[in-house]
Amino acid sequence: MAAIPFQVEKYAAISAVVRACALTMSVFNRLVKSETVTKDDKSPVTVADYSAQAVVNTILAHAFPNDPIVGEEDASDLRKPEGALLRERIVELANEALTGIVADKENVNWGLGKARSSHELLDAIDRGNYAGGPVGRMWALDPIDGTKGFLRGEQYAVCLALIVDSIVQVGVIGCPNLHVDVSKPDGERGTMFVAVRGQGAQQLSLSSPYGDGIPLRISSHSPLSSIRFLESVEAAHSAHGFNARVAAVLGTSQSPNRMDSQAKYCVLSRGVEGDVYLRMPVPGMGYQEKIWDHASGALLIQEAGGIVSDSLGRPLNFGSGRTLGENFGVVATSIDIHPKIIHAIRQVQDEEKIGKF
Numbered sequence: 616m617a618a619i620p621f622q623v624e625k626y627a628a629i630s631a632v633v634r635a636c637a638l639t640m641s642v643f644n645r646l647v648k649s650e651t652v653t654k655d656d657k658s659p660v661t662v663a664d665y666s667a668q669a670v671v672n673t674i675l676a677h678a679f680p681n682d683p684i685v686g687e688e689d690a691s692d693l694r695k696p697e698g699a700l701l702r703e704r705i706v707e708l709a710n711e712a713l714t715g716i717v718a719d720k721e722n723v724n725w726g727l728g729k730a731r732s733s734h735e736l737l738d739a740i741d742r743g744n745y746a747g748g749p750v751g752r753m754w755a756l757d758p759i760d761g762t763k764g765f766l767r768g769e770q771y772a773v774c775l776a777l778i779v780d781s782i783v784q785v786g787v788i789g790c791p792n793l794h795v796d797v798s799k800p801d802g803e804r805g806t807m808f809v810a811v812r813g814q815g816a817q818q819l820s821l822s823s824p825y826g827d828g829i830p831l832r833i834s835s836h837s838p839l840s841s842i843r844f845l846e847s848v849e850a851a852h853s854a855h856g857f858n859a860r861v862a863a864v865l866g867t868s869q870s871p872n873r874m875d876s877q878a879k880y881c882v883l884s885r886g887v888e889g890d891v892y893l894r895m896p897v898p899g900m901g902y903q904e905k906i907w908d909h910a911s912g913a914l915l916i917q918e919a920g921g922i923v924s925d926s927l928g929r930p931l932n933f934g935s936g937r938t939l940g941e942n943f944g945v946v947a948t949s950i951d952i953h954p955k956i957i958h959a960i961r962q963v964q965d966e967e968k969i970g971k972f
C-alpha cells in the first residue's frame with residue numbers, strides 16, 4: 616500500500632502543537648509580570664512563547680534533523696546576563712512539556728522523555744532563525760500567535776506549517792481558548808485544526824487530537840448583505856476603518872467579529888462565525904506580514920474549500936523569505952465571494968485616492 620503523503624509530518628506537528636498548547640495553558644494561570652518582556656518592535660513576548668518554541672523545535676529537530684525552521688522568536692535576549700531569570704524559567708517549562716506524559720500517536724518516538732540543558736534549549740529556539748526562501752522543505756512556527764490575546768485571556772493559537780518549495784503542505788493550529796462546538800460558544804474549549812494539501816481539513820479537540828475529526832467546510836454562500844468580517848482586535852495590526860468601508864460598499868449590516876490570532880482562519884474554516892477574513896496594512900506602519908502568521912491558516916482555508924490571496928487577488932508567496940514581502944494585505948474567504956471582495960477593496964482604494972475619505 617502506498618504511504619499517505621506527509622503523514623509522519625502531520626503526526627509530528629500535532630504532537631508538537633499539543634504539547635506547546637498544554638504548556639501555554641499551564642503558564643497562563645501562573646504568569647507573573649516579570650515573565651513578559653517587550654521586543655525591539657514593541658510587541659510583547661512571554662516565557663510561554665519562548666518555551667513553546669523550544670519544545671516544538673526540539674521535537675522537529677529530532678523527527679526531521681535536516682529541516683530548517685522559520686520561527687518567530689530567537690534566544691538572543693535570553694543569552695544575555697540580564698536574561699538569566701527568564702532563561703531558567705523557560706528551561707523549567709520546556710522540560711516539563713518535553714518529559715510530561717501526553718498521549719501520542721502509537722509507535723512513534725519524537726525523542727521525548729529526557730530533559731534538555733539550557734544550552735540545548737536555547738539552541739533549539741535559535742533553530743528558528745532560518746531565512747526562508749523559495750526552494751526546499753522548511754517549517755514555519757508561531758509558538759504563540761496573538762500574544763496580546765493570550766495575555767488578555769482571549770484567543771491565541773500555536774501554529775505550525777510545513778512548506779515545500781514555497782507551497783504549504785501541512786498546517787496545524789491549536790487554539791486552547793476556542794470553543795469546540797460552534798453552537799456552544801460557552802462550552803468546552805481547546806480545539807485543534809489540521810490540514811494536509813489534497814487531503815482536506817479537520818477540526819479535532821486538544822484532548823483528542825488524532826483520528827478523523829470533523830471535516831471543515833467554509834460557508835459557501837452568504838448574501839452580501841449578511842456577510843460577516845473577521846478582523847484583528849488590535850487596530851495597529853489591521854486597518855479597521857478600511858474594513859468598515861469595504862463592508863459599506865458591499866452593503867453588509869453585520870458588525871465585524873474581532874478576535875486575535877489565526878483563530879480567525881480557524882473559525883472561518885468552520886463556516887459559521889464569519890465569512891471573510893480581511894487584513895489590510897495600517898498606513899504608515901511599513902509592516903510586512905510574517906509567513907508564520909498565515910501559512911497554517913491559508914492551507915486550512917484552501918482545504919476547507921476557500922481561497923486566500925492578497926488584496927490584489929494574488930496568491931500569498933511563502934517563498935520570499937520570513938515575510939510575505941511581495942504581497943499587500945490578506946483576504947481569505949469562499950471562492951464565490953472572493954472576486955466581490957477584491958472588487959470592493961479596489962473601489963475603496965480608488966475612493967481614498969480621490970479624497971472621498
Ligand SMILES: Nc1ncnc2c1ncn2[C@@H]1O[C@H](COP(=O)(O)O)[C@@H](OP(=O)(O)O)[C@H]1O
Nearest residue numbers: 759760761762763847849851852875876900902
Ligand atoms: N503593525 C502590524 N501590522 C500587522 N501585523 C502585525 C503588526 N505588528 C504585529 N503584527 C502581527 O500581528 C500578529 C497578531 O495578529 P492579530 O492581530 O490578528 O492577532 C502578531 O503575532 P504574534 O502575536 O505572534 O506576535 C504579529 O506578528
Ligand SMILES: [Mg+2]
Nearest residue numbers: 658659687762
Ligand atoms: Mg510576537
Ligand SMILES: [Mg+2]
Nearest residue numbers: 757760761908
Ligand atoms: Mg503571530
Ligand SMILES: [Mg+2]
Nearest residue numbers: 687757759760
Ligand atoms: Mg507569536
